[in-house]
Amino acid sequence: MEVEFQRAKRLIDKAERILLIAHRKPDGDTLGTCIALHLALSKESKEVQKACIDDIPDRYTYMTDIKEYIKEFNYHEYDLLIVCDAGASYMTDYHKIYPDIFKGEVPVINIDHHASNDNFGTVNIVDHHAASTTVILYRFFKYAGYNFTPQIATAILTGLYNDTGSFMHQNTSPETLKIAGEMTACGGRVVDVSRNLFKTTPVSTLKLWGRVLENLKVNSEGVALSVITKQDFDECEAQIDELSGAVDFINCVPGTKFTVLLHEDDAGNVKGSFRTRNEDVDLEEIAGKFGGGGHKKAAGFTIPGRLEKDIRWKIIPLNGADRRHRSLRSIDL
Ligand SMILES: [Mn+2]
Structure with missing residues (x-):
């Protein structure tokens, strides 16, 4: 140096x-x-x-x-x-x-x-x-x-x-x-x-983060999941970048394997962000299954599609998305 x-x-x-x-x-x-x-x-x-x-x-x-x-x-x-x-x-x-x-x-x-x-x-x-x-x-x-x-x-x-x-x-x-x-x-x-x-946050961001907290669930596999749809952004009058940091904020639930935050964007994609505090979890590998990547402790993916609530949240890929994306139809989170 x-x-x-x-x-x-x-x-x-x-x-x-x-x-x-x-x-x-x-x-x-x-x-x-x-x-x-x-x-x-x-x-x-x-x-x-x-x-x-x-x-x-x-x-x-x-x-x-x-x-x-x-x-x-x-x-x-x-x-x-x-x-x-x-x-x-x-x-x-x-x-x-x-x-x-x-x-x-x-x-x-x-x-x-x-x-x-x-x-x-x-x-x-x-x-x-x-x-x-x-x-x-x-x-x-x-x-x-x-x-x-x-x-x-x-x-x-x-x-x-x-x-x-x-x-x-x-x-x-x-x-x-x-x-x-x-x-x-x-x-x-x-x-x-x-x-x-x-410590300086606009009302729209606070409301949006409120939705993140409200929608947070821990599933039977020990995954903490929250979801923000296009409708949530509209109702909170918030922009996409106001979600940054939210996944780190909710990555705090004791006993969970990892945390996922899914959101829809303006361009018709579903984006997923993964975080973990667990030494045994490799998120790069998990995000890879969704066509994404990143690091072991922080990773993400983007898929053309939208989010739909069934019994659990599902990613519905856009028609014409490739096979890898279509195979996600069976994956719920
Ligand atoms: Mn820097």
């Missing part, structure tokens, strides 16, 4: 105009990384801008300069691009409007922690084991000698909180807690972060 830090620092020192790029559908980690870099590099007398193809969610407005993101730009006007927390170059979505953006005409620093990262940068500061991209950024700041102001500390905490699920996921380690302590000592605002990331 030391060599990459050295190369990245050299690119930064040489550059006068720097563009920081967040990934599409921005989260606390990509935004926290961009903001901490923006604040630090501005102090180094660099001209810095931030870009994101999607709107920045309101919940992040407690961070400094959060609204100052541009959507379009001419990348040739910059001497350096820094891509933050993007698991692959296409995750920024900018390849769609600027096909050659990451081909190296303008040097790219790729700072990230996803296992999927394809090292698309001129310099790649990638650590698959880091809990968040802001953890890597913290180490880089130490290397580069940048100060942790209260605003920078809050931005680094935001990435940490976001990617560890407020220090509840498996990736919570002595290092993440140590960094969180140090950032708090530097004036980082823990309460602002936790309140905005985890």
Whole structure:
């Protein structure tokens, strides 16, 4: 990592105009990384801008300069691009409007922690084991000698909180807690972060999650199942993305093998999300039977079709779906 830090620092020192790029559908980690870099590099007398193809969610407005993101730009006007927390170059979505953006005409620093990262940068500061991209950024700041102001500390905490699920996921380690302590000592605002990331929820989302709880059943095989239909979304006036996190929330019933949340989407699909806390269950294999995939402890699938309540919930595949999908007719959950 030391060599990459050295190369990245050299690119930064040489550059006068720097563009920081967040990934599409921005989260606390990509935004926290961009903001901490923006604040630090501005102090180094660099001209810095931030870009994101999607709107920045309101919940992040407690961070400094959060609204100052541009959507379009001419990348040739910059001497350096820094891509933050993007698991692959296409995750920024900018390849769609600027096909050659990451081909190296303008040097790219790729700072990230996803296992999927394809090292698309001129310099790649990638650590698959880091809990968040802001953890890597913290180490880089130490290397580069940048100060942790209260605003920078809050931005680094935001990435940490976001990617560890407020220090509840498996990736919570002595290092993440140590960094969180140090950032708090530097004036980082823990309460602002936790309140905005985890304790701010619109009525539509609360109603939708109410449906998830109401529909939750544990079947005779020890599977916790809940279901959200298109009608539920309409009645709660909620969007699909408001369901994110709900499956983790209900994956808490003692004695269950695993948890499934099924929902219909706008495009006529049924989507399933699996979670388990059970060491003996391999969800990648189970989701595979539905034509999906993922990891051992978290997996999912998408099938064209709709949900129908019989004695139990069934997935009714669309006519014309392939044999594998049709064979699901017999599988109820
Ligand atoms: Mn991340």
